[in-house]
Amino acid sequence: MSERPFFVGYLGLPRGLRFMTLALAVSLLIGGGLLATVIARAKDDPGPGTFRFDYGRQTVTGIVALTPTPILHVTKGSEHIEAGRTLMLSGQGKNGALLRARALEGRLANASGILLTRGDLDMMQLVCGEAGLGPADGDAPMAPEPEDLGRWELAGEICDGKCAAGAMRPGTGIAHKACASLCILNGLPPVFISTRPIEGETFLLIAGTPEDPMPPELYDWVAEYVALKGQIVRHGDLLVLDIDTATLERTP
Amino acid sequence: MSVRYIPVQWNRFKWGYDAALLASVGVFLWAFLRVTPEDLGHERDVSGAIRNARAFGACAFVMLTGILCIGPLARLDTRFLPLLYNRRHFGVVTAAVALTHFSFVLDWYFAFSPAGKYEALLFANTSFTNGVAGFPFEAFGIFALLSLLILAATSHDFWMKFLTPPVWKGLHYLIYPAYAAVVAHVAWGALLDQENTTFAWVVHVGALLVVGLHLGAALSGRDAAKPRTAGWVDAGDPATIPEGRARIVTLASGDRVAVFRHEGALSAISNACAHQNGPLGEGRIIDCLVTCPWHGFQYDVRTGRSPAPFTEKVPTYALRLEGGRLLVSPDADPPGTPQRPVPVHRGRTT
Numbered sequence: 093m094s095e096r097p098f099f100v101g102y103l104g105l106p107r108g109l110r111f112m113t114l115a116l117a118v119s120l121l122i123g124g125g126l127l128a129t130v131i132a133r134a135k136d137d138p139g140p141g142t143f144r145f146d147y148g149r150q151t152v153t154g155i156v157a158l159t160p161t162p163i164l165h166v167t168k169g170s171e172h173i174e175a176g177r178t179l180m181l182s183g184q185g186k187n188g189a190l191l192r193a194r195a196l197e198g199r200l201a202n203a204s205g206i207l208l209t210r211g212d213l214d215m216m217q218l219v220c221g222e223a224g225l226g227p228a229d230g231d232a233p234m235a236p237e238p239e240d241l242g243r244w245e246l247a248g249e250i251c252d253g254k255c256a257a258g259a260m261r262p263g264t265g266i267a268h269k270a271c272a273s274l275c276i277l278n279g280l281p282p283v284f285i286s287t288r289p290i291e292g293e294t295f296l297l298i299a300g301t302p303e304d305p306m307p308p309e310l311y312d313w314v315a316e317y318v319a320l321k322g323q324i325v326r327h328g329d330l331l332v333l334d335i336d337t338a339t340l341e342r343t344p
Numbered sequence: 345m346s347v348r349y350i351p352v353q354w355n356r357f358k359w360g361y362d363a364a365l366l367a368s369v370g371v372f373l374w375a376f377l378r379v380t381p382e383d384l385g386h387e388r389d390v391s392g393a394i395r396n397a398r399a400f401g402a403c404a405f406v407m408l409t410g411i412l413c414i415g416p417l418a419r420l421d422t423r424f425l426p427l428l429y430n431r432r433h434f435g436v437v438t439a440a441v442a443l444t445h446f447s448f449v450l451d452w453y454f455a456f457s458p459a460g461k462y463e464a465l466l467f468a469n470t471s472f473t474n475g476v477a478g479f480p481f482e483a484f485g486i487f488a489l490l491s492l493l494i495l496a497a498t499s500h501d502f503w504m505k506f507l508t509p510p511v512w513k514g515l516h517y518l519i520y521p522a523y524a525a526v527v528a529h530v531a532w533g534a535l536l537d538q539e540n541t542t543f544a545w546v547v548h549v550g551a552l553l554v555v556g557l558h559l560g561a562a563l564s565g566r567d568a569a570k571p572r573t574a575g576w577v578d579a580g581d582p583a584t585i586p587e588g589r590a591r592i593v594t595l596a597s598g599d600r601v602a603v604f605r606h607e608g609a610l611s612a613i614s615n616a617c618a619h620q621n622g623p624l625g626e627g628r629i630i631d632c633l634v635t636c637p638w639h640g641f642q643y644d645v646r647t648g649r650s651p652a653p654f655t656e657k658v659p660t661y662a663l664r665l666e667g668g669r670l671l672v673s674p675d676a677d678p679p680g681t682p683q684r685p686v687p688v689h690r691g692r693t694t
Contacts, residue, residue, distance in 0.1 A: 096422055096423060098422075098627075098628045098630075098635075098637070099422075099425045099426050099429070099637070100630065100635055100640040101355060101357050101358070101426070101429040101430070101639065101640055102353075102355045102357075102640055103640070104355075104356060104357060105357060105426065109423060109426060112423050113426050116424075116426075116427065117360075117364040120364060120365075120368045121364070121367055121368050121371050124368045124369075124371050124372040124375070124406070125371040125372060125374070125375040126375070127372070127406060127546070128371075128372040128373070128374075128375035128376040128399070128402065128403070129375045129376070129379065130542060130546070131376065131402050131542065131543050131546060132375070132376040132377070132378075132379035132398075132399070132402075133379055133383065133384060133542075134538070134540040134541075134542035134543050135379075135384070135390060135398070135538075135540070136537075136538055136539050136540055137384070137385075137386045137387075138386065138388060138389070138390045138391075139387075139388070140387045140388060141388075142388055184456075185455075185456030185457065186456045186457040186458075187456075187457075187458065258388075260391050260394065260452075260453075261388060261389070261390050261391045261394070262390065262394070262537075265537040266477060266478065266481075266532070266533065266536045266537045267481075267533045267534060267537050268453070269469050269471075269478055269480075270453060270454070270464075270465075270468035270469035270480070270482060271452075271453040271454070271468070273468050273469055274453075274454065274457055274459070274464050274468040275457075277468075278457055278458060278459075311471075312471045312474040312478065313474075313478070314478075315478065316475075316477050316478050317477075342475060342477065
């Protein structure tokens, strides 16, 4: 049998175990720090999307349209939002802006809030109440005529437009699936991030019906890499994708 | 050992153990959180809540892996026994770190919604039958967290007395499914998402280490062949048992018996400590009492009873000699039953 010193906690460390125990404690400290650094340095780039708090609150005027997710064709811009842009609209937190936008469909409205941007994805988080989205004086000019771009075969990820735009970093991927589903259920714009640009655009707004802003069959596919076919229509500078749910399949 | 329940029986070693543990957790979190996007060449940082959730989650995984390595390490090399002595504090701190990870996740991914956070946690992702990739990995995490909280809440000796040691021990085997759930939680959540494979390597190596050490400990502690008959069991030449130490003998029933030599005489008690089933036969006799190597519980080797005022008792076994060989009775006597020690003379028993 080994003649090693016998350890009993309440009697204190025997002399022969003191160095070993001290070495273990030091290893735990240093090893923990090194391991944490290795893991932390392995994180992927969350992307450039972000709230543009540095721009301050932006107020624009435009025509409200529903896909049925609310969008705004900007007719009178602000310092950082040019006229002619099309913005997706969201409420605060995980709240959509559909209820406020329904009454204003096809009408001229003032929208005010914080801009979120990620590449070609522009979204405005509206401030509360009519201060965020309310009727504007004057007649609404004609909204841009939707342009049918035909049926496309795409690969990419379904997610919510607000987190993907930078409300969360990362705001895409499997770990974000529950959050994305919750956002979409609460009326935030569902978007499709294509692995290759379509007519120069990577982010496509997913079309739904007045009852279901996103087809219910799509929830099980949120945050996964999928291949699908669908009809793409251009609304201003925003592409809207009507997914043929029968064509959905997972990609490796 | 204590005759009354107090929150923690502090001693100098426990203070040192907890200080080293908390310092290590602090260093881990500090090192994780100090990595900036500039270090990685990223334009923007991960959201603060997500970064914190990742730091505490990674820390909990590493701690749980460490906890599960301590047991087999101590079996393979007794110099690791000091790590085992205060392992329950390690477990409680791990549960607290895991709970903090959960809080960051809940207050970020499931907050800011008209639905309640806990409600949203249950309904936001229900793709249980829709393939592997989108499986709600949150379910694994919830199971693991609840398990860790139950184990932490019942870690005090009061609960072991209240539940009885076999039930308590059985309950605390929950740590193994909890660890499996943590690995699944990490694999389905973090690993499926990441392009960088470093954390995947950390998780795989950690899980393999746990499995490998347990297999190694199981193989090294394998019993000699069990006797085929249920009669008295040959414990070998009694003269070869060192003074103050034990030889462990396995009965046909699978029960293990520790045969100790003390002051020139042999006595046999159950190998399982009444406290947490620690291997008494790997302990030593200190101050005339068998001392468990795990937590220092003590027993009179002739009676299987802890010294007054303590009340723990373990079963005892009768011994006899036959042809110079020591034989152990296959039947345990009730815990605390006195046995007559068998004397050893000049390397031989009489």
